[in-house]
Amino acid sequence: MSAATIEGLLWIIVAATIAPILADIIPKITVPVVVLEILIGILFGPQILGWIQHSEGLEIAKEFGVIFLFFLAGFEVDYAGIKGDPLRNALKGWVFSLALALILCFILQQAGLISSFHLVAIAICTTALGPLMPILTDSGQLPTPFGNNVLSIGALGEFLPVLALAFLFNSSRTGFVTALAIIGFFAVSAAALIFFRRVVGQNENSHIRRIAIETLDSSAQFAVRLSILVLVGLVYLAARFDLDVLLGAFAGGFIIGQIGDVASTVESRKVMEWMKTKLEAIGFGVFIPAFFVMTGADFQLDTLFGSTRAMIIVPLTVIAFLVVRGLPVLLGYRAFGQTMRWRLALVASTQLPLVATLMGRFIEGGQVPQDIATAIIGGSVLTVAIFPILAFANMEKPGKRINGNGEEEKVIEALPEMAVAKN
Numbered sequence: 001m002s003a004a005t006i007e008g009l010l011w012i013i014v015a016a017t018i019a020p021i022l023a024d025i026i027p028k029i030t031v032p033v034v035v036l037e038i039l040i041g042i043l044f045g046p047q048i049l050g051w052i053q054h055s056e057g058l059e060i061a062k063e064f065g066v067i068f069l070f071f072l073a074g075f076e077v078d079y080a081g082i083k084g085d086p087l088r089n090a091l092k093g094w095v096f097s098l099a100l101a102l103i104l105c106f107i108l109q110q111a112g113l114i115s116s117f118h119l120v121a122i123a124i125c126t127t128a129l130g131p132l133m134p135i136l137t138d139s140g141q142l143p144t145p146f147g148n149n150v151l152s153i154g155a156l157g158e159f160l161p162v163l164a165l166a167f168l169f170n171s172s173r174t175g176f177v178t179a180l181a182i183i184g185f186f187a188v189s190a191a192a193l194i195f196f197r198r199v200v201g202q203n204e205n206s207h208i209r210r211i212a213i214e215t216l217d218s219s220a221q222f223a224v225r226l227s228i229l230v231l232v233g234l235v236y237l238a239a240r241f242d243l244d245v246l247l248g249a250f251a252g253g254f255i256i257g258q259i260g261d262v263a264s265t266v267e268s269r270k271v272m273e274w275m276k277t278k279l280e281a282i283g284f285g286v287f288i289p290a291f292f293v294m295t296g297a298d299f300q301l302d303t304l305f306g307s308t309r310a311m312i313i314v315p316l317t318v319i320a321f322l323v324v325r326g327l328p329v330l331l332g333y334r335a336f337g338q339t340m341r342w343r344l345a346l347v348a349s350t351q352l353p354l355v356a357t358l359m360g361r362f363i364e365g366g367q368v369p370q371d372i373a374t375a376i377i378g379g380s381v382l383t384v385a386i387f388p389i390l391a392f393a394n395m396e397k398p399g400k401r402i403n404g405n406g407e408e409e410k411v412i413e414a415l416p417e418m419a420v421a422k423n
Contacts, residue, residue: 001057004053004055005055005057005058007051008052008055008057009057009058009061011044012041012058012289012290012294014044015037015040015041015289015293016037016289016290016293018036018040019033019036019040019289020033029389030135030389030392031385032134032135032385032388032389033134034131034352035384035385037289037296038292038293038299038381039296040293040296041292041296041298041299042296044293044296044297045297045299047300047302048301052293054297058290058297059294061287061290061291062290062291062294062295062298063245063291064287064290065287065290065291065292065294066246066249066291066353066357067231067235067245067246067249068231068249068287068288069283069353070130070158070249070250070253070353071231071250071252071279072130072133072253072279072283072288073129073130073133074159074251074252074254075253075257075276075279076133076142076253077151077253077254078148078151078257079258081143081148082148082149082151082152082155085335086148086149086152087152087156089149089332089333090149090152090153090155090156090157091156092332093325093328093329093332093333093348094125094157094328096327096328097125097324097325098121098122098125100323100324100327101120101124101125101324102117102118104124104324105117105118105120105124106121108120113309113369113372114368114369114372115366116362116367118168119165119168119358119362119367120362120367120368122164122165122168123165123355123358124320124321124351124355124376125157125160125324125325126161126325126351127154127156127157127158127325127350127351128157128158128351128353128383128384129155129157129158130288130353131350131352131384132150132347132388134284135388135392136150139392139395139397140397141392141397146343146344149333149344150344150347153329153344153347153348157325158250158354159247159250162244162247162250165244166178166182166243166244181242181243182241182243184241185241185243186251188237189255192234193254193255193258196255196256196258196259197258200212208226209271213271216274223275223278224275224278224279227252227256227279230255230256231248231249231252231256233252234248234249234251234255235248235249235252236248246354246357256279259272291353295352295377298360299374300370300374303371303374304374304375304378307371307374307375309371310371310374311375313372313375313376314375314379314382315382316379317379318382318383318386320379321349321380322345322346322387324349325345325349325351326345326348326349329341329344329345329348330342330345342391343391343392344391346387346390346391347387347388347391349383349387350383350387350391351383351384352377352381352384355376355380356377359373359374359376360373
């Protein structure tokens, strides 16, 4: 490992450490930590201070950061909580979003600003579930009806674009071959899901579960190692099938997360809670900050400020995201009050990780000019900086009560502005 890579890792860790401190001292408003990580990355990057220089080692750290982000996004999906109306509404909303995005990007292609409009359209139909998860958790809204709808919108907003791009982004093979690859990938993933649910979640005599429980506080940490094995294994499988590795990351997180849904004992459920804490500590404490800091370091400030059209496109991108992802929510979620619909629309319009990753690939493939891609990334950064703050403004945390055992538990209630929320 080169000295430049080691120095870059040092400044990435410094940036990741400083960001929560700055978030704490900023008065009145809650700024998402990821926004500060990106801004510090821009400051430390080659465009300004030059402390973080591009290297193969740092790009690997960035790639694994986004992989872990999608892994945790899949892990957090509570299928039992989002199935039914939340999932159906999210699916209809995404299809509506795709239609709007295709129209918008076709116009941009006709104007000569982009090529392969269908690929760009899919890229802007995303929702940044990963950056939203810490906000949902910290606000106490994760287990509420609002949280269930955010999870469904975010899960489909992360998963469906990656799945669609698996068909369209690779032009080296036919759609039939791609379909076979996806079917094969999902067959292996389904087998892994069934195995872990039955052997680890339901079988009290499972040797694997016994080792996982017995090594909770030992140096073996078998449960963590097994989770990382599933993650890397499915990422490798996706790569071997020539699919997007983010598909493997999301599937790996979903498989591990579903073990808790069938846990047959209190002990097993406590293991899953412990696992969640451990994996979030690894992800949000180590790998994911590297992705956001490097996203900032890779941001081309000179390209942005050197292009008049890029400067114009940045605010237009923010508006476009709100129209493409927010409008379907405002029109489709009529079971909720107006305030709730606006909150969900803002959350749905929050984009960044997948947009930043795909724009980098589109630049390499020539589908999007660098200045326009940079402007779109800049607009997505603004959505993460602005939309969650507006969406969660004045939202009270769910109350607490004392149960029959004298223990404190959360009270899961609809928000005051919610009209009817079907789950």
